[in-house]
Amino acid sequence: EKEVSITKFPADERKIIAKAHDKYKKARAGIINTRHGQIHTPAFMPVGTKGTVKAMLPESVQTTGADIILGNTYHLMLQPGAKRVFKLGGLHKFMNWSKPLLTDSGGFQVMSLSKLRKITEEGVIFNSHIDGSKFMLSPESSTEIQYLLGSTITMAFDECTPYPSTYEQAKSSMELTSRWAKRSRKAFYSRDGYGQFGIIQGSIYNDLRLKSALDLIELDFEGYAIGGLAVGEGQELMFKVLDYAPDLLPINKPRYLMGVGKPADIIGAVQRGIDMFDCVIPTRSGRNGQAFTKYGVVNIRNSKYKEDNTPLEEDCLCPACKNYTKAYLHYLVKVKEILGAMLMTWHNLMYFQKLMLRIREYIAQGKDFDFIS
Ligand SMILES: CNc1nc2c(CC[C@H]3O[C@@H](OC)[C@H](O)[C@@H]3OC)c3nc(N)[nH]c(=O)c3cc2[nH]1
Numbered sequence: 468e469k470e471v472s473i474t475k476f477p478a479d480e481r482k483i484i485a486k487a488h489d490k491y492k493k494a495r496a497g498i499i500n501t502r503h504g505q506i507h508t509p510a511f512m513p514v515g516t517k518g519t520v521k522a523m524l525p526e527s528v529q530t531t532g533a534d535i536i537l538g539n540t541y542h543l544m545l546q547p548g549a550k551r552v553f554k555l556g557g558l559h560k561f562m563n564w565s566k567p568l569l570t571d572s573g574g575f576q577v578m579s580l581s582k583l584r585k586i587t588e589e590g591v592i593f594n595s596h597i598d599g600s601k602f603m604l605s606p607e608s609s610t611e612i613q614y615l616l617g618s619t620i621t622m623a624f625d626e627c628t629p630y631p632s633t634y635e636q637a638k639s640s641m642e643l644t645s646r647w648a649k650r651s652r653k654a655f656y657s658r659d660g661y662g663q664f665g666i667i668q669g670s671i672y673n674d675l676r677l678k679s680a681l682d683l684i685e686l687d688f689e690g691y692a693i694g695g696l697a698v699g700e701g702q703e704l705m706f707k708v709l710d711y712a713p714d715l716l717p718i719n720k721p722r723y724l725m726g727v728g729k730p731a732d733i734i735g736a737v738q739r740g741i742d743m744f745d746c747v748i749p750t751r752s753g754r755n756g757q758a759f760t761k762y763g764v765v766n767i768r769n770s771k772y773k774e775d776n777t778p779l780e781e782d783c784l785c786p787a788c789k790n791y792t793k794a795y796l797h798y799l800v801k802v803k804e805i806l807g808a809m810l811m812t813w814h815n816l817m818y819f820q821k822l823m824l825r826i827r828e829y830i831a832q833g834k835d836f837d838f839i840s
């Protein structure tokens with residue numbers, strides 16, 4: 468049993484008991500202590516982009532077992548505006564979520580959502596996808612916005628290198644991210660129980676990933692994210708990067724793989740040393756009628772369910788499985804009833820949290836967990 472205690476997450480300790488497996492010696496289970504409570508890792512973080520996990524009440528999200536949810540700087544700075552959220556008591560109060568909140572730094576959404584944008588050394592100038600008004604996101608403004616929102620974990624302002632990229636493109640993008648990380652770190656207001664994570668880039672090039680990690684480790688972040696993945700490279704290439712990238716990061720700090728993923732992606736990434744995940748799959752696909760079950764993914768809109776009087780999963784404790792049948796869910800989703808989105812989302816979030824719970828238990832017992840899904 469290797470006891471590895473994490474360096475201070477300001478004023479708090481993160482205890483991590485990394486059991487060295489023969490096959491999965493990199494898998495680890497632990498606890499991150501923050502100002503807003505504990506995060507049990509490996510952790511799945513539901514996405515609440517616009518200050519709400521879509522179709523869920525925050526107390527319902529809590530019953531699924533989620534310790535932390537995500538908000539998004541890009542969306543919230545456009546509407547309702549970071550200063551307004553600050554004036555109203557911060558995002559925790561605004562959305563009635565008292566546990567940890569992680570906010571992305573906004574760069575990714577600028578590139579994927581905004582119209583007309585210009586990347587300069589200073590930052591990214593863009594027009595809002597809502598009303599076309601002009602905005603600038605920079606390491607300083609992104610860090611300040613996340614402070615105004617009251618984020619427990621703030622993400623450094625980075626450039627998510629697109630896939631595919633040539634070596635030269637990935638190199639200059641990674642170097643820009645390193646310069647922006649330095650400015651983000653300088654702009655961060657360090658407080659007990661709050662933390663800022665650096666995001667490493669470098670696409671699929673291992674020397675660039677190493678350089679990115681070295682640049683960011685110098686800035687002594689409270690945690691590190693592996694960025695530039697789940698951007699279309701596919702699972703095989705992603706795992707190839709994850710075969711070495713987590714090892715470039717401090718073993719005693721949280722490692723967060725952004726935007727991942729399906730259950731099999733999560734299991735493979737945990738086996739390679741990742742602690743934290745976020746993905747829209749359980750919420751977005753739930754609203755689109757896809758339910759994750761131990762029998763595989765159920766497309767509830769399929770007509771074979773229209774008179775199926777059994778629950779999605781007979782032993783699941785979520786309201787969809789306890790009180791309703793596949794036939795009812797099939798009907799609700801077909802006629803686009805709001806309750807359909809609610810019940811499907813609730814079940815999927817419960818499924819993902821159960822998966823993480825089982826992974827944490829297997830690691831704690833020193834068991835292999837290849838076959839869980
Ligand atoms: C899906 N694949 C993927 N997402 C990614 C995101 C957005 C996650 C963010 O996007 C929102 O979900 C829609 C969530 O709010 C999440 O917040 C952390 C990334 N963000 C940054 N800053 N840098 C990256 O390299 C990056 C890579 C990703 N790959």
Ligand SMILES: [Zn+2]
Binds near residue numbers: 789
């Ligand atoms: Zn269920």
